[in-house]
Amino acid sequence: MTESTAYAVVGGGAIGGTVAYHLAKGGHDVLLIDADPAHVAAVRQHGLVLRGTAGDQSARVRAATPEEVPEELDGPLHGVLLCVKAQATAGAAAWIAPRLAADGYVVSVQNGLNEQLIAEHVGRERVVGAFVNVFADVVEPGVIRDGGPGAFVIGELGGESSPRVDRLAADLAGLGAKATANVSGYLWSKLGFGAMLSATALADAPMADLIDRHRPLMYALVAEVFAVAARLGHRLEPFDAFEPAAYLPGTPPSGREAATDRLTAWLRTQPKDRSGIWRDIAVRRRPVEVHEHYRAVFAHARAGGIATPLLRGMLDRLAGVESGRAPMSEDHLSELEAAL
Ligand SMILES: NC(=O)C1=CN([C@@H]2O[C@H](COP(=O)(O)OP(=O)(O)OC[C@H]3O[C@@H](n4cnc5c(N)ncnc54)[C@H](OP(=O)(O)O)[C@@H]3O)[C@@H](O)[C@H]2O)C=CC1
Ligand SMILES: CC(C)(CO)C(=O)C(=O)O
CATH class of the missing domain: 3.40.50.720 (NAD(P)-binding Rossmann-like Domain)
Structure with a gap:
């Protein structure tokens, strides 16, 4: 000590x-x-x-x-x-x-x-x-x-x-x-992983199951965040079972699928199966913090001319769910995915 x-x-x-x-x-x-x-x-x-x-x-x-x-x-x-x-x-x-x-x-x-x-x-x-x-x-x-x-x-x-x-x-x-x-490299990696976790808060089911059932949507969300990170020159850091390199352009689909298999297997080992964002909406009934998390991402995206329509659409839907204007439902994920 x-x-x-x-x-x-x-x-x-x-x-x-x-x-x-x-x-x-x-x-x-x-x-x-x-x-x-x-x-x-x-x-x-x-x-x-x-x-x-x-x-x-x-x-x-x-x-x-x-x-x-x-x-x-x-x-x-x-x-x-x-x-x-x-x-x-x-x-x-x-x-x-x-x-x-x-x-x-x-x-x-x-x-x-x-x-x-x-x-x-x-x-x-x-x-x-x-x-x-x-x-x-x-x-x-x-x-x-x-x-x-x-x-x-x-x-x-x-x-x-x-x-x-x-x-x-x-x-x-x-x-x-x-x-x-390289603390920034970790924080930007987490913003990518966090985009997946935020999307899972649109529905009432375990994070791992929702990621597994909506992989194309999850990959597209992470890609939007990582395009902004790349423009800023961040070196993304892996942590626990999250491997950011698997979600970068140019990674073969088989590598991305295998990394996601490892990620969802690891998530299933956690006693906490839903995110803090889900908990703030469904249990604590209070505003979620993710809008703050992505404010800087949107600002950098705008400055760099990088399109982030899915991230925006996902957060707009979360705003609807947290305010009670829309129900918590996996349909949000299916609808976002249909727009890919
Ligand atoms: N929980 C998790 O598993 C993880 C969380 N994080 C991150 O960690 C951070 C903290 O999250 P988490 O611990 O889950 O949040 P919690 O809501 O569990 O804890 C935050 C605490 O801060 C209190 N608080 C709010 N404002 C003040 C203030 N001005 N002064 C003192 N206390 C205050 C809150 O009180 P009150 O409830 O009365 O507002 C609450 O008790 C977040 O950014 C989250 O994204 C990251 C990884 C995992
Ligand atoms: C899902 C988790 C625990 C991942 O770190 C998280 O960030 C949260 O609950 O806010």
């Missing part, structure tokens, strides 16, 4: 709770800051509980709502892991900025490309990137269902190595964290 470090986790839900649990188990002082008072109260009373296939494990962490923090803080924040959904990023970053030490930093542990927005609040030199493919859900206040190992990668936005990234990766060794020189 490395020397103990103090961290703040802002947004202590599925991912923030998982991160806080592993930091605490590693012997680090963790302050979990979460907007949900019931979650904070449960963590204070029972500890942070991770529910895995082998049962429940708990870790003691300090917990507070943002409103309570001035009483709890005895100095500025140093290492902050920001784990809120994308649409809550601006509010959380504005809250963090005046509390962040001059030599402190904020790590975006989120899907999408949130680093620029965070930098507008705290300055680019105080932002660190991260990519996470851990599958988790808050199943009741204070209790997180843990999907087991998944990629967790941390890196400076400019790709340089740094003591703060190495230290955080070591402190999160319990979660299998690694340092990278």
Whole structure:
């Protein structure tokens, strides 16, 4: 174990709770800051509980709502892991900025490309990137269902190595964290994979089954995202069972099919069989974050003259489903596919 470090986790839900649990188990002082008072109260009373296939494990962490923090803080924040959904990023970053030490930093542990927005609040030199493919859900206040190992990668936005990234990766060794020189390559790979996952939230069935039943649509969605990534010159990184090279133009169809066989087989090993996007619509009945994830993708596509009609059509349909204007149905996928 490395020397103990103090961290703040802002947004202590599925991912923030998982991160806080592993930091605490590693012997680090963790302050979990979460907007949900019931979650904070449960963590204070029972500890942070991770529910895995082998049962429940708990870790003691300090917990507070943002409103309570001035009483709890005895100095500025140093290492902050920001784990809120994308649409809550601006509010959380504005809250963090005046509390962040001059030599402190904020790590975006989120899907999408949130680093620029965070930098507008705290300055680019105080932002660190991260990519996470851990599958988790808050199943009741204070209790997180843990999907087991998944990629967790941390890196400076400019790709340089740094003591703060190495230290955080070591402190999160319990979660299998690694340092990278290409965090953008991971985030863009995830935007491709995430386009498939977002599409599966249009229907109420397991992600793996929907990907399998609508492979041509899934390939076309990923291709639109990766055309934008290619224009920007990103080197896409593979993670877990997702192999981005299989979805690039020029890959033989047999290679793409075999990679998708491996991907859906791996997805079937996960206890979480539906995405967080599906859960926000069907269970939590709240707006989904994916519109934020693809805002920058659309802007880059427009600038480069790259057409993204399927991605746009898929997100428009998600907007209809989340607002209740359209039912959740696999017909959305069939109709999008019919337009290919
Ligand atoms: N869950 C997963 O398996 C994965 C998630 N991700 C990404 O990780 C990020 C976090 O997702 P996830 O953990 O699932 O989300 P959750 O909704 O489970 O957790 C987010 C938590 O942040 C709280 N929150 C919102 N605004 C603030 C704020 N300003 N200050 C403090 N707390 C706040 C929320 O409270 P409230 O509910 O009251 O709004 C909620 O408890 C997302 O970008 C997601 O895409 C990436 C890979 C996998
Ligand atoms: C499906 C998953 C877990 C993949 O990382 C995800 O990103 C989410 O639920 O938001």
